[in-house]
Amino acid sequence: MYRLIMHGCNGKMGQVISALAAEDKTVSIVAGVDCRDDGHNPYPVFTDIESCDTEADALIDFSAAQAVDGVLAYCEKRKLPCVLCTTGLSKEQLEKVKKLSETTAVLRSANMSLGINLLLKLLKEAADVLAQAGFDIEVVEKHHNQKVDAPSGTALALADSVNEQCGGVYEYVYDRSSERRKRSEKEIGISSVRGGTIVGEHDVIFAGTDEVVTFSHTAYSKAVFGKGAIQAAKFLAGKPAGLYDMSAVIDAAGQF
Secondary structure, eight states: OEEEEETTTTTTTHHHHHHHHOTTTTTEEEEESOOOSSSOSSEEESGGGGGGGOSEEEEESOOGGGGGGHHHHHHHHTOOEEEEEOOOOOOOHHHHHHHHHSSSEEEESOOOOHHHHHHHHHHHHHHHITTTTTEEEEEEEEEOTTTOSOHHHHHHHHHHHHHHHHTTTEEEEEOGGOOOOOOTTTEEEEOOOOOOOOOOOEEEEEEEETTTEEEEEESSHHHHHHHHHHHHHHHHHHHOEEEOHHHHHHHHHHOO
16 A cells, blocks of 8 residues: 655645545555645645655645745655656756755656657657658647646647757747747747636647648546556655656556
8 A cells, every 4th residue: 555645635636636546445645735724635634744744655746836845845854755746846946856856756747647748759759750851840738727837847848858859959939929030940839828627738730841740638637647646656656766757657557
């Protein structure tokens, strides 16, 4: 039985993961952390992460960027493996994540779904052919109207996958309204849409002369992210210090 701490337990994803964990006989959420406790969770909830003294095998974080510093400090102090799912982190926070991974197992992913992580691999193959052939590249992401960060961490990860495969030659353009000029050959445009209850849609467009190739992923439920987070926590428990990602989970498990 894997013992998990759910940080951000009363958020939407925290509740999804709690429900999934309740149906999984191999895991148990032994404690939650959130800024409020309304008493409806079947496990103890701490409003201050430092006061959480429950023994666990891993922590899952699905909260907000401003709360991540406390998570990193807590996991460093306890040498507790951490599945970091929160997006919109600053460069300083990313450096702290890297530092933590020197002493503790950390898994960070912009998106926890199997489909997105497979797409990251496929884009590298596409980039070898299409980017080299001069196709223009655009990323369009759509999310619900409550999402505060833009572009999404997943959109950036998709762009990074292409850019890294091409040697980092592309610059990212987020807003074309501020400057009137035609696009350059070495740019990736990233556009964000916010509205309604869209769970998550991502399109990576390779536009060439007289043909367009589009890679698309649509999430219809937050459960796809929750299942990935739980699988990642199982994978990370007991692992040596290091910075892991979902590709390692996929390689180890074969499938979710």
